[in-house]
Amino acid sequence: MARKKSTFVCQSCGAVTNRWAGRCESCGEWNSIIEEVESAGIGSSPKTIRGKSGRVVELVPLSGEDKPAPRIETGVGELDRVTGGGFVKGSVLLLGGDPGIGKSTLLIQASAALTHHGHSVVYISGEEAIDQVRMRAARLGLAEATVQLAAETSVEDILATLTSGPPPQMVVIDSIQTLWTEAADSAPGTVTQVRASAQAMIRYAKQTGAAVILVGHVTKDGQIAGPRVVEHMVDGVLHFEGDSGHQFRILRAIKNRFGPTDEIGVFEMTGGGLTQVANPSAMFLGERNTSTPGAAVLAGMEGSRPLLVEIQALVAQSPLGTPRRAVVGWDSSRLSMILAVLDAHCGVRLSSHDVYLNVAGGMKISEPAADLAVAAALVSSLAGIALPSDCVYFGEVSLSGAVRPVSHTASRIKESAKLGFAKAVVPEASQKSIKSAELELSNLSTLTDLVARIASGTEILTQDTQEP
Structure with a gap:
């Protein structure tokens, strides 16, 4: 009998080595490497089978009829917006988020909405018992929804149950880290088991045309736990974000093969579950x-949606x-760049001041168009001069101090006018x-012009911030 070959796999990043080590060389984690026995089952490396040739695959031209992907609309507008118009049949989505953020609540509400439209939904819970899921549905007022429930963690049992009858139109797996398969000789939650279980569910989705939603845990730094290869295998990756101090929740598309990325949906957590926010600005x-x-006030963009948020700054000695x-x-390194530009080109020296910057409402802004609003907030706080309440700011600041244009200017202006800004x-x-014709536009060519306009409300900012 041939001896089984064993490898050593890091349970944090999925790196594979030939020997055990106390510290992973790829991610730097300690005591995360576990010995696993290779097998020829699901998730293992491809084996060469002698005496069997492959089948001939039909080749087609690049040009052809463009057919839109068939979708299943949930009726939850914010969720359909993020997914690009609904769940695509045969697709697999990975939903990640912090514990208690509302992932299960969102999926139960989406499942109930689908059943109201006549779709069949199966909800597989690997973390909670059926009674716990029923209690949550009762609190949300969804006890009468015809969602089929099961509490199981074995991949083989789940697939046998799903294939025993007509294939459902959507399957929810909560969560992928709790599943295990007999094809992998390791404990549930390990890299091998997560990869093998995800591959089995992806194969089921492609064969039956059912949309599969996988819930994933996140690590302490906000990344989805398990091997990164799972994020490459699925068709879409969604992050459910939120601050424990705020009731607002943001669903963000990180990857989407059937729709736009960086799209967001805004929800509000209430006693009756998650409610959609029609006007986030x-x-x-x-x-x-x-x-x-x-x-x-920043007139920003999140995906295709214009979004107005307040940038707050506090500058103190x-x-x-x-x-x-x-x-x-916001990005701390970009704040350092704005401070350096203000010091070098505008004479606003903040090297002896504490600087605190906050995006109100628990939002996370990553686009460079926020540079101008951040600079305006910093100078306003240092000068002690309030900015006009009916004015919005957007623009990218370069290292030379020039203010560069950004995309979607018309959408930003239209959203600002709709909310009463002048x-x-x-x-x-x-x-x-x-x-x-909706707003009075005031143009800037350099950041020095902005500092001069804010300072015009008083004689000088401070003794350190006078123009050289």
Whole structure:
């Protein structure tokens, strides 16, 4: 009998080595390498079978009739928006999020909405008993929904149950880390088991045409636990984000083979479950104080949706030798760049000040169009001058101090006018490319112009911030 070959797999990043080590060389984690026995089952490497040749695959030309992917609309508008119009038949989505953020609540509400439209849905729970799922559905007022439930973790039993009758139109697996298959000789939750279980569910989705939703746990740094190869295998990756101090939840598309990426859907967590937020901009600006210095409104974009959020900055004299730099909801390295540009080109020296920056409402902004709003908030806080309450800002700041144009200018202006804003500070190139009768556009060519306009409300900012 041939001896089975064993490998050593890191349970944190999935790196494979030929010998055991206390520390993984790929991710740096300690005591994460476990010995696993290779097998020829699901998830193992392909084996060469002698005496059997492959089948001939039909080759087709690149040109042909473009058919839209068949979709299953849930009726939950924000969820359909993020997925690109609904779940595609035969696709597999991976939904990740922090514990208690509302992943199961969202999927139960989506499953119930699908059954109301006549679709068949199977909900497989590997973490909770059937009674626990029923109690959550009762709290949400969805006890009468015809969702079929099961509490199982064996992949073979799940597939046997799903293939015993007519294939459902959607299958929810909560969660992929709890599944295990006999084809892999390792404990549930390990890299091998997660990869093997995901591959089995993907094969089922492609063969039957059912849409499969896999729930994934996240690590302490916000990444979906398990091997990254699972994210490459699935058709879409969704992240459910939110701050424990806010009731708002954001569903973000990280990967989508059948729709746009970086699209977001906004929900509000209430006692009756998740409710859709029809106007996120009004929600994020609902409680802002218009007379406080250090607050600027950003007309941003999230995917194809214009979104207005408030950028809050606080600049205070630091008693420490090394001033603090605290950022919530934005890139800390980009804040350092804006501070350097203000110092080098505008004479606004903040090297002896503590700087705190926050995006109100628990939003996370990553687009460079927020540079101008951040710079305006910083200068406003340092000068103690409140910015106009009816003005929005957007534009990218380069290292030379120039204000560069950004995309979707028309959408940003239209959303600002809809919410009652009257002015917009935009890059000079953007004003030349678009004319707006809805807002009064004020153009900027350099960041120095912005500092001068804010400082015009008083004689000087501080003794350190005068123009050289």
